[in-house]
């Protein structure tokens with residue numbers, strides 16, 4: 001079942017900000033890039049590194065452990081050593097809240 005979950009007020013996660021949320025079974029890294037919110041699971045598919053601790057270059061997040069890169073817009077791999085995409089979550093803004101779509 002799919003469910004929208006409110007995470008944080010939009011004003012609390014401004015452009016350039018990022019934050020990790022514990023949402024049920026998932027740790028989700030949410031990024032604000034120029035006013036648009038993107039969300040991926042905060043677990044690198046190579047060996048579990050915390051992606052939110054990495055460097056963001058445009059839409060590419062680099063894992064701080066071994067340098068794999070993922071596109072935060074869809075989770076696809078941009079650079080090895082990861083070969084599997086990271087899980088991506090849809091986001092929306094509703095009533096001043098950043099919301100995340102959880103599909104389990």
Ligand code: FES
Nearest residue numbers: 044047049063066
């Ligand atoms: S754990 Fe992320 S690149 Fe190895």
